[in-house]
Amino acid sequence: MPRVRVAVEETGDDGAMMAARARLLEGFVGRTEIADATSLALQWLGEVLGVSQSICLARPDAEPTLFVVGSYGLAGGAVASYTVSLEDWSNPLVTAFNNRKEIFFPSPHSSADRKRRPTTPFEDAPFQAVPLGVSGFTDELLGILLVGGTAPIGSDLHWFTNVFGQKLDQIIRQQALTEGDRKHGRERSLLYSIINAVTDPILLTDTEGRLLIANARALTLFTASEEESEGRRGAVRMNNMLLSSALSSKAIEETGATRRELLLVNPVDGSDLVFELLSAVTEDPRQGSGVVSILRNVTDLRRASEEIEENYRKMRIAEVQSRAESDRLNLIIDSVADPIVVTDAGGATSLMNEPAEKMFTIPAEASEIEQRWVQANDAHFSSFIAGMLVSADQRRVGEIGLCDPRTGEPMPVEAIAGKILSEHGELTAVVTILHDRREAIEKARLYEQLKQASDELERKIQAATADIAQQNELLRRQAIELEQASALKSQFLANMSHEFRTPLNAMLGYTSMLLQGVAGTLDPPVKRQLGRIESNGRHLLTIINEILDISRIEAGRMPLQLSTFKIPELIGEVKAELEPIIMRSKLSVTIDVPNNLKGLTSDRQKVKQILLNLLSNALKFTHHGVVTIAARTNPKERTVALSVTDTGIGIASADQEHIFEDFRQLDNSPTRAYGGTGLGLSICRRLAHMLDGEISVYSIVGKGSMFTLTLPTRSRR
Amino acid sequence: MTAKPQQSDRPRVLVVDDYPDAREMYSEYLRFSGFDVVEATNGMEALERAVDAAPDIILMDLSLPVMDGWEATRRLKADARTASIPVVALTGHALAGISEGAKKAGCDAFVTKPCLPEDLVKEIRKILDRSPSSTPRKLRRSGKYAKS
Numbered sequence: 122m123p124r125v126r127v128a129v130e131e132t133g134d135d136g137a138m139m140a141a142r143a144r145l146l147e148g149f150v151g152r153t154e155i156a157d158a159t160s161l162a163l164q165w166l167g168e169v170l171g172v173s174q175s176i177c178l179a180r181p182d183a184e185p186t187l188f189v190v191g192s193y194g195l196a197g198g199a200v201a202s203y204t205v206s207l208e209d210w211s212n213p214l215v216t217a218f219n220n221r222k223e224i225f226f227p228s229p230h231s232s233a234d235r236k237r238r239p240t241t242p243f244e245d246a247p248f249q250a251v252p253l254g255v256s257g258f259t260d261e262l263l264g265i266l267l268v269g270g271t272a273p274i275g276s277d278l279h280w281f282t283n284v285f286g287q288k289l290d291q292i293i294r295q296q297a298l299t300e301g302d303r304k305h306g307r308e309r310s311l312l313y314s315i316i317n318a319v320t321d322p323i324l325l326t327d328t329e330g331r332l333l334i335a336n337a338r339a340l341t342l343f344t345a346s347e348e349e350s351e352g353r354r355g356a357v358r359m360n361n362m363l364l365s366s367a368l369s370s371k372a373i374e375e376t377g378a379t380r381r382e383l384l385l386v387n388p389v390d391g392s393d394l395v396f397e398l399l400s401a402v403t404e405d406p407r408q409g410s411g412v413v414s415i416l417r418n419v420t421d422l423r424r425a426s427e428e429i430e431e432n433y434r435k436m437r438i439a440e441v442q443s444r445a446e447s448d449r450l451n452l453i454i455d456s457v458a459d460p461i462v463v464t465d466a467g468g469a470t471s472l473m474n475e476p477a478e479k480m481f482t483i484p485a486e487a488s489e490i491e492q493r494w495v496q497a498n499d500a501h502f503s504s505f506i507a508g509m510l511v512s513a514d515q516r517r518v519g520e521i522g523l524c525d526p527r528t529g530e531p532m533p534v535e536a537i538a539g540k541i542l543s544e545h546g547e548l549t550a551v552v553t554i555l556h557d558r559r560e561a562i563e564k565a566r567l568y569e570q571l572k573q574a575s576d577e578l579e580r581k582i583q584a585a586t587a588d589i590a591q592q593n594e595l596l597r598r599q600a601i602e603l604e605q606a607s608a609l610k611s612q613f614l615a616n617m618s619h620e621f622r623t624p625l626n627a628m629l630g631y632t633s634m635l636l637q638g639v640a641g642t643l644d645p646p647v648k649r650q651l652g653r654i655e656s657n658g659r660h661l662l663t664i665i666n667e668i669l670d671i672s673r674i675e676a677g678r679m680p681l682q683l684s685t686f687k688i689p690e691l692i693g694e695v696k697a698e699l700e701p702i703i704m705r706s707k708l709s710v711t712i713d714v715p716n717n718l719k720g721l722t723s724d725r726q727k728v729k730q731i732l733l734n735l736l737s738n739a740l741k742f743t744h745h746g747v748v749t750i751a752a753r754t755n756p757k758e759r760t761v762a763l764s765v766t767d768t769g770i771g772i773a774s775a776d777q778e779h780i781f782e783d784f785r786q787l788d789n790s791p792t793r794a795y796g797g798t799g800l801g802l803s804i805c806r807r808l809a810h811m812l813d814g815e816i817s818v819y820s821i822v823g824k825g826s827m828f829t830l831t832l833p834t835r836s837r838r
Numbered sequence: 839m840t841a842k843p844q845q846s847d848r849p850r851v852l853v854v855d856d857y858p859d860a861r862e863m864y865s866e867y868l869r870f871s872g873f874d875v876v877e878a879t880n881g882m883e884a885l886e887r888a889v890d891a892a893p894d895i896i897l898m899d900l901s902l903p904v905m906d907g908w909e910a911t912r913r914l915k916a917d918a919r920t921a922s923i924p925v926v927a928l929t930g931h932a933l934a935g936i937s938e939g940a941k942k943a944g945c946d947a948f949v950t951k952p953c954l955p956e957d958l959v960k961e962i963r964k965i966l967d968r969s970p971s972s973t974p975r976k977l978r979r980s981g982k983y984a985k986s
Binding site for chain 2: 619620622623627629630631633634637639662
């Protein structure tokens with residue numbers, strides 16, 4: 122039991138005082154609380170030294186304020202709230218405290234006195250302030266004791282303050298000590314709970330790798346009791362080995378790294394766990410050096426990191442693809458000859474292809490007028506887009522009057538704009554394609570011209586067609602009329618020829634009879650004159666017959682009678698029939714026919730008529746020389762050519778075609794040298810045509826003529 | 839121009855023509871040429887003459903009054919008494935179709951006017967020479983160019 126040192130400064134005190142002092146000292150024993158000790162002390166002060174009122178103020182550690190720790194003989198309310206700020210230098214109590222001086226404050230006699238007094242629960246009552254401290258031990262004061270009353274500070278009070286100060290110091294020191302111990306324990310348990318709360322395993326190992334401290338997470342990895350399964354214990358052993366090798370100072374020194382990857386086995390399920398090992402060497406002078414290790418589970422982290430890497434790679438690929446796509450799109454958009462403009466919802470241009478740039482961006486070295494053209498284009502386009510943005514239409518087609526940015530000539534374009542909406546239906550962009558209409562307009566103009574020309578042409582054609590139709594109708598009517606006229610003519614001629622024949626029949630008949638001497642013998646002059654009558658009558662008959670032939674042919678009333686006959690025989694007959702004329706003409710008529718001549722299928726009578734005509738003509742127009750009748754076949758053409766050649770007067774080439782026309786004789790004068798109707802060759806040509814043949818003439822004036830009748834060897838009719 | 843039709847041994851020709859100049863010309867020349875001639879001026883008369891004169895041949899103009907030559911020929915050919923008598927059609931109409939019509943009606947030959955008397959006689963002799971109804975004897979007896 123520690124003995125309180127008691128200073129006895131005054132001798133001669135009675136035994137009562139000594140007993141009171143002893144009682145106080147005994148009262149202090151076992152008191153550990155300041156308030157408890159103070160209460161006892163102030164009570165003793167009142168009872169033993171007669172201090173009816175007292176207050177004890179103490180200063181807690183490092184606080185610049187003095188608080189009441191105990192009082193005696195004063196009303197509780199005024200005391201409880203009383204404090205003294207040590208920073209208040211004007212307070213005489215603070216001066217007393219700092220100077221360690223006892224000060225007496227008598228009752229004030231004036232307001233000035235009152236101002237010099239500090240405010241205390243003693244109010245105007247006189248009191249003394251006595252600093253409390255422990256001399257010789259520490260400079261720090263523990264507090265201040267305010268003692269009411271006017272009694273002078275005696276030796277007893279000094280003793281008291283000394284003893285009380287020591288007790289307070291003791292209690293404060295004791296309190297500080299226990300406080301420190303408790304704090305230490307609290308901090309330790311907090312530290313442990315923190316360590317255990319960390320999900321990462323934390324370990325403290327000694328230099329041999331033995332576990333000193335491990336948190337809960339580390340324990341599951343590195344410790345296993347005997348009751349655990351063999352697999353679990355094996356996993357734990359394996360983990361300890363892995364950890365030891367990782368933590369060996371050699372490994373640390375070699376790698377020089379405090380961060381390493383550590384692969385462990387999860388004892389619970391045997392799966393691989395990847396940790397990042399952070400280790401640091403700690404030096405403890407009492408317990409030797411150890412290694413603190415923190416294992417950070419990066420299994421998930423690594424997986425996450427791999428995923429991130431994969432995603433990043435995918436993103437890169439996607440980016441490359443999207444860039445390629447975008448490049449391709451740009452290439453496509455740029456290759457479109459029409460300007461394309463993409464406008465955002467605010468009306469600002471977000472994309473243009475090359476043709477659009479030419480339209481709407483001012484080139485580097487543009488003249489003022491060129492700039493104006495581009496600006497005008499831009500303004501027109503902007504107003505179109507503005508209209509599009511405010512309208513509800515999804516699509517809009519319109520025409521904008523732009524101008525060519527290089528030449529300034531008007532350039533009407535057709536603008537086709539479409540809105541691009543997000544999946545929420547919000548307008549994100551407007552795509553506009555502009556199509557130069559100039560070519561189309563030009564084409565339309567040309568087409569219109571062409572159409573007009575075509576219409577004009579059609580009108581003309583229609584008019585012409587109508588005209589032709591009218592003409593045709595007219596011609597048709599004329600043809601009918603002509604046909605009728607021709608038929609009438611033919612009929613008339615047929616009738617006339619009949620009427621001619623009847624009298625001519627009698628005339629020729631009687632003349633012939635007279636010449637035959639039916640009426641008796643005639644004198645030579647009469648006979649000659651009758652001969653003239655007869656020859657003229659015969660001529661007249663020939664004319665009538667020829668006219669009749671023409672009219673028959675024209676009326677289509679001369680049917681063909683086909684037969685196959687021999688040409689030499691026919692030629693013989695023709696020559697024989699004209700024998701009297703040949704005799705008179707003294708011309709030689711030769712026949713030139715090849716031996717192998719085949720039969721001719723045609724109308725014998727008509728062929729004969731033609732040959733008769735040709736031969737009689739030859740005889741008529743030839744005065745001397747030879748007339749040759751020839752026949753030649755052309756097997757290739759399947760034709761036969763029958764020709765009559767003379768050495769007569771010939772026909773000028775200009776006249777050669779006319780000789781086949783009706784009523785034509787080259788000499789049309791009334792005094793012409795040669796008789797004949799002029800119908801002979803015309804009839805011959807008509808007959809030849811009827812037989813699918815042709816008559817041609819080859820002649821030289823003064824040398825002679827050759828008439829050739831060409832007939833098919835077999836007439837088709 | 840009287841004739842003794844029944845008793846003559848010369849071939850008898852019936853000349854039918856309404857035009858006197860032609861009819862008489864042919865008759866005169868036929869007689870001159872040694873034929874016995876009977877005349878008729880229309881078809882009806884021709885039928886009577888053909889029956890009662892019994893000619894060896896009939897020279898028939900087709901355009902006739904009262905009864906035309908075609909009709910007369912048809913009736914002659916339809917009558918057993920006259921069917922065998924050759925009929926020579928004679929016409930100024932030379933248009934095609936006329937001769938066909940005549941042949942159809944029963945004409946044995948067709949001669950177009952104008953026809954010289956001597957040509958007509960040639961034609962008649964040709965027909966009589968081949969006709970079974972007339973005898974060559976008669977022709978020979980008729981004699982060429984005998985004087986009337």
